[in-house]
Structure formats: C-alpha cells, structure tokens
Amino acid sequence: MKTMYSKRLNQSGMSLIEVLISMLIFSFAILGLVGLQANAVKISFGAEDRTRAALMANEIIATMWTQKTLSPSTTTWQSRLSNPAVSGLPGSATGKVSAADANGVVTITITWQEPSSKTTDSYITQVAMP
Secondary structure, eight states, X not given: OHHHHHHHHXXXXXXXXXXXXXXXXXXXXXXXXXXXXXXXXXXXXXXHHHHHHHHXXXXXXXXXXXXXXXXXXXXXXXXXXXXXXXXXXXXXXXXXXXXXXXTSEEEEEEEEEXXXXXXXXXXXXXXXXX
C-alpha cells in the first residue's frame, strides 16, 4: 500500500501543468481567431467602398446614356462624389472621366483614401457607347 502512495506523490501537479498548457494553446487559438475576424471586417469595409464607387461610376454612365454623349458635364457628379454623405466613400473622393478614344471607349476613374490607410484606392471602369 505504501508503494502506491509514493507513486502518487511523484506525479502530483502533472494534471495542473497539463491544464495550464492546454489553456495556453487554447488562448493562442482564440487570439488567432480574433485577428482573423478583425481582418475580415477590414476587408468587408473595403468591399463596401468598392461597391459604392461602382454605383457612383454607374451614375455617370447612366447620364452618358440618357444624354447620348461621350463627354457629359461632370461638375454635379464630382460634387456628389466628393461629399461622403452622398457617395458613402470615405474622405474626399475624386472622379475623372477621360475623353473617348478612337473606338468610343470612355474610362471612368474614382479614387478615395481610407482614413486608416496612407494609400489611395481606385475603381476604374470603361464604357463603350454605340
């Protein structure tokens, strides 16, 4: 009976160490998941901004189609684009409508800057008028 008791003394505390190690591994896994979630939120905001830029580009394209012109007046469109309350884009977004090339293709470029970023994002689309 004494021998069983002595074996038990040699292993005292092992369960506690195993639990602490498993908690450490679990906490690193949770930190990794939190990091992934933060990155996913950042990417979803970027996708939302690109969608808003596409909507603003479609607005000037619709104007071009309804007026049947390749060089519409962009003053109102640019003022709407630079207003974050209207365009939904962060900061002061800018838009440029290039002159039509020989094939009648117009390039529309919208640029904006995220508040937390030092680089600018852009959305570029082309439209061909018949």
